[in-house]
């Protein structure tokens with residue numbers, strides 16, 4: 366009787382200590398009595414349940430090494446291994462599998478470990494389980510709930526995207542109430558998930574009814590949040606379209622955002638020129654409004670579509686077009702004859718546009734299957750080699766090499782990733798870094814040429830004018846003043862960008878992977894690295910090798 370009471374006391378102590386992460390105290394308690402490992406507390410949880418629930422790897426390892434069983438079910442039939450899957454902690458899952466975790470166990474609702482991993486929202490844990498070959502993505506629980514239903518209910522678009530890829534799950538599958546994953550997502554107001562399901566299956570699933578005769582739109586209309594109202598408008602629009610239609614991202618919206626800065630900027634400049642002396646006032650009012658509209662844009666076109674917003678690319682194109690037009694129609698006629706300036710600016714313009722075109726069309730260095738390290742073909746390989754399972758890209762489903770990063774806007778893994786340039790709507794990486802730097806340098810030269818020409822142009826206009834006429838001149842030349850100011854600000858920013866870029870290149874790395882430490886090659890060596898990069902476009906590995914020589 367006394368012994369049993371003692372065990373209950375140490376049992377409650379171990380639960381508290383495991384939850385608080387007191388590893389020394391837990392170790393001490395285990396030395397006193399290992400029977401506490403089988404002790405069940407609130408909800409029928411064992412100490413290992415709590416360690417798995419908190420994702421505490423050292424604690425889970427200590428308990429497992431002391432003989433804890435990863436297959437003991439709690440009151441609802443959930444095992445510590447199920448909790449590890451739900452938590453998405455791959456190392457704990459791996460350790461439990463080494464200690465005999467049974468992958469066949471289902472909880473009282475009939476949910477497998479794969480259901481728990483999906484419910485927890487971890488694509489890596491889901492993929493790791495799938496690699497064992499013991500699970501099927503179409504497995505349903507006692508209520509016919511599939512992994513896709515679970516992912517739809519949580520609104521985790523990464524998991525939904527993973528489950529829909531390569532036909533892993535069927536969007537038409539129904540649960541015991543006749544509800545599809547779209548019913549579940551619509552009821553919870555999950556716009557992006559609904560969009561993914563409709564893009565995958567087509568609009569016909571929008572007309573499927575559950576056992577109470579309700580469509581996903583009917584369920585959405587019952588919600589009263591802003592998300593439900595927004596989703597309701599989208600689904601109502603789709604419900605009037607043909608059932609066999611598969612919706613796509615809107616290209617009309619894409620081109621509208623691309624052209625918006627050029628068209629609106631041109632409209633303001635033309636109206637300002639037509640107003641003569643009052644042009645400056647109009648520009649001073651409209652341009653900040655235009656800048657506010659552009660700067661308040663999101664990186665994507667909408668909250669659910671995947672297309673990146675090209676408004677900054679449109680802004681850069683607008684800058685080049687308007688400044689070139691100003692140079693050609695205002696500056697050059699005032700300076701004429703100026704053959705040297707004309708020839709130089711013409712050649713430079715062609716180089717700038719050529720580099721702009723090249724950097725927009727050059728692949729930044731997308732990671733392909735052939736580029737991956739054949740040493741690692743699964744998440745299990747990564748764990749056993751002591752590498753981070755995060756190296757598995759959940760979007761490309763490839764194991765990343767060193768200095769590789771997935772860009773969510775470009776939707777690809779980029780080797781030697783530097784940054785995603787919003788003004789080019791393109792990533793900068795291994796294969797376009799040199800072109801990017803040359804383009805930035807040509808932009809610096811173009812901005813300097815424009816600013817110097819503008820200063821000379823204005824000085825010509827000012828000569829012979831009284832100070833009292835300066836105000837009316839500013840009104841007439843509002844477009845020149847405005848474009849000059851924009852060029853001065855952007856020159857400061859581009860100059861800073863170039864310095865940052867050259868600093869990273871000189872260290873044989875990129876701005877994203879640069880590490881700030883005092884050790885590094887000498888200034889002379891760094892300069893040589895920059896020149897070699899610009900002339901030959903050598904990659905980082907080759908730089909690193911040159912450092913080690």
Ligand SMILES: [Zn+2]
Pocket residue numbers: 758759760761762770771772776777778
């Ligand atoms: Zn990727």
Ligand SMILES: [Zn+2]
Pocket residue numbers: 772773774775776784785786791792793
């Ligand atoms: Zn990108």
